[in-house]
Amino acid sequence: MSVLDGLEPKELWRRFGELSAIPRPSKEEEKVLVWLKKIAEENKLQWEQDSVGNMVIRRPGSSGGENAPPIVIQGHVDMVTEKNNDINHDFSKDPISLMREGDWITAKGTTLGADNGIGVAAALALLTMPTTTKLPPLECLFTVDEETGLTGAKQLKGEMIKGKTMLNLDTEEWGSVYMGCSGGGDSLIRMPLTTLQTSSLKAGEWQWYEVKCGGLKGGHSGLDIASGRGNSIRLLARALEKVVTAHQAKLSLMRGGNKRNALARECTAHIALPASSKAKSLALLTKSFGSYQHEYKTAEPTLSFSCEPLPSNQHPAGFLGEKSADALLCLLTNLPHGVMRMSTDKEGLVETSSNMATVELDLTKESKAEPHVEIVCSSRSSLSHALEDVRASIATLCKVCGAEVEQPESYPGWHPNPESKVLKVTKECYKELTGKEAEEVAIHAGLECGIINERCNGVDTVSFGPTIKGAHSPDERVQISTVKPFYDLVLRVLARLAG
Structure with a gap:
C-alpha cells in the first residue's frame, strides 16, 4: 500500500509517486525525460525536445477550448539531492522513500523533490484529463537543470513555445501569487x-x-x-x-x-x-x-x-x-x-x-x-x-x-506587471475558490519565469503552488491539504482562459 493512496487529486499524486521512483539529480535528468516521452506517446500527444533536454508536450484544447490561444504550463524536472548523514541513499539510482506524517508528505532522510515534482505531476495530470474537461490548448514545458544555475531555461529553444500566457507551478506558499522576480x-x-x-x-x-x-x-x-x-x-x-x-x-x-x-x-x-x-x-x-x-x-x-x-x-x-x-x-x-x-x-x-x-x-x-x-x-x-x-x-x-x-552572461528578471491579464484571472479564481484574496508577491531572487519570458519574446506569467516547507533539505515536505486547492485553481484558471 502506498502512502499516497486515497489522496486527491488522484492522478496528480499517482504521477508524483511514479516521478519519485525515478532518479533525477540536476544535470542527470535523462531517465525522467525518457519517462515523459513514454507518457506523451502512450497518450498520442505531440512532444518536442531541444538540444539541452528541455521538453514540451502538447495537448489540444477540449470541450469548448479548442480555439483558444495555447497556455504554457511550466515546471522543472530536476531536484536538489541532500540527505542526512545517517542515511544510505544513492540519488543516481535509488528511488525516494516517501512517508506520510499527518498533513504532510515527506521523505525518509532525503530531499523529497516536491520542488518541483508537484508542479511536474500537476502538468502531467492536465495532459491526461478527459476530453470532457474544458481546457485550452496546453504546452507543458519541462525544463532541466534549474537547481544548479537555471541553465535549462537559459538555453531554452524559444521557438518550441507558441503560447503567450504561462502558469509556472514552482512556488511554495499556497495563497501567494508570484508576479515578479529579479535577474x-x-x-x-x-x-x-x-x-x-x-x-x-x-x-x-x-x-x-x-x-x-x-x-x-x-x-x-x-x-x-x-x-x-x-x-x-x-x-x-x-x-x-x-x-x-x-x-x-x-x-x-x-x-x-x-x-x-x-x-x-x-x-x-x-x-x-x-x-x-x-x-x-x-x-x-x-x-x-x-x-x-x-x-x-x-x-x-x-x-x-x-x-x-x-x-x-x-x-x-x-x-x-x-x-x-x-x-x-x-x-x-x-x-x-x-x-x-x-x-x-x-x-x-x-x-x-x-x-x-x-x-x-x-x-x-x-x-x-x-x-x-x-x-x-x-x-x-x-x-x-x-x-x-x-x-x-x-x-x-x-x-x-x-x-x-x-562577468559571465547575466539572466533576466521578471518585472512586475500589475496590469497582467493572467494575474487578474488567477486572483479572481483564487477568491472564487477560497473566499479570500490572494497575496501578490514579487521577490528579489531568481526564478525561471524571467528567463523564459526573454527566450520566448514575452510571456504573460504568474507563478503559484502548494505549501512546501524545508525545500533543498532533508526536512522538505509538502502540505497535503494545499495540493487539491492548488490543482483546482490551475483547472479554474485554465477553464477561464479557454473562453
Whole structure:
C-alpha cells in the first residue's frame, strides 16, 4: 500500500509517486525525460525536445477550448539531492522513500523533490484529463537543470513555445501569487598582487595577529539584502584600512564568505602590527569594532570581533606590498553592496542590489603561483539595464584599482506587471475558490519565469503552488491539504482562459 493512496487529486499524486521512483539529480535528468516521452506517446500527444533536454508536450484544447490561444504550463524536472548523514541513499539510482506524517508528505532522510515534482505531476495530470474537461490548448514545458544555475531555461529553444500566457507551478506558499522576480549576474574579480617576504621584517619589531569579524546573521543575498544586516568582509576591510593607513600594518590573509548567493557572516584576516605602535594600533581596531557594533546594534545584536596574537608556527611566508594592500582595501570598502534602488511599482520590493559575497587571499605558504586575491560579487535587479549598470560600476572600480574582472552572461528578471491579464484571472479564481484574496508577491531572487519570458519574446506569467516547507533539505515536505486547492485553481484558471 502506498502512502499516497486515497489522496486527491488522484492522478496528480499517482504521477508524483511514479516521478519519485525515478532518479533525477540536476544535470542527470535523462531517465525522467525518457519517462515523459513514454507518457506523451502512450497518450498520442505531440512532444518536442531541444538540444539541452528541455521538453514540451502538447495537448489540444477540449470541450469548448479548442480555439483558444495555447497556455504554457511550466515546471522543472530536476531536484536538489541532500540527505542526512545517517542515511544510505544513492540519488543516481535509488528511488525516494516517501512517508506520510499527518498533513504532510515527506521523505525518509532525503530531499523529497516536491520542488518541483508537484508542479511536474500537476502538468502531467492536465495532459491526461478527459476530453470532457474544458481546457485550452496546453504546452507543458519541462525544463532541466534549474537547481544548479537555471541553465535549462537559459538555453531554452524559444521557438518550441507558441503560447503567450504561462502558469509556472514552482512556488511554495499556497495563497501567494508570484508576479515578479529579479535577474542576476556575477562579477568574478581577480587582482594581481605585489608581495614581500616575511623574512624582510626585522625580528622583534612586528607582531602578527589574527583578526576576526563574526556573529552576523547572514542570509540570502536577495531575499535578505534589505534587512540592514552587516557584511563581515566590508566591516573588517573598513577596520583594516584604518590601521594600515595610520600604522602601516601588513596584511597576509583575508578570507570571508562562502557562497555567492549568501551574505558574508564571517571574515578572518592576518596582520602584522609594528611593535612601536602596537598599543595604538590595537586601540584603533577596538574603537573601530565598537563603532560598528553600535552601528549594527539592532540588525546584528551578536556581531563580534576578536584580535588575538598569531602563534609563531602560523606566521605567513609573505605579506602584501603597500600599494597592493591599499588597492585591495580600497576595492573592498567601495564595491557596491546592499540595496541600490527600491521598486517604484511594488511597495517594499528591492529593484536592484549587489552582494560582495566572498574574498580569498592567502599568503600563508610559499607558492610559485602569481600572488592574487579573488573576490566574487553577485548583483540582482528586476530591470536588465539596471543590473548591467551595477556590473559596469563594479568593472570600472576594478579597473581603477588594478583588478581584472570576468562577468559571465547575466539572466533576466521578471518585472512586475500589475496590469497582467493572467494575474487578474488567477486572483479572481483564487477568491472564487477560497473566499479570500490572494497575496501578490514579487521577490528579489531568481526564478525561471524571467528567463523564459526573454527566450520566448514575452510571456504573460504568474507563478503559484502548494505549501512546501524545508525545500533543498532533508526536512522538505509538502502540505497535503494545499495540493487539491492548488490543482483546482490551475483547472479554474485554465477553464477561464479557454473562453
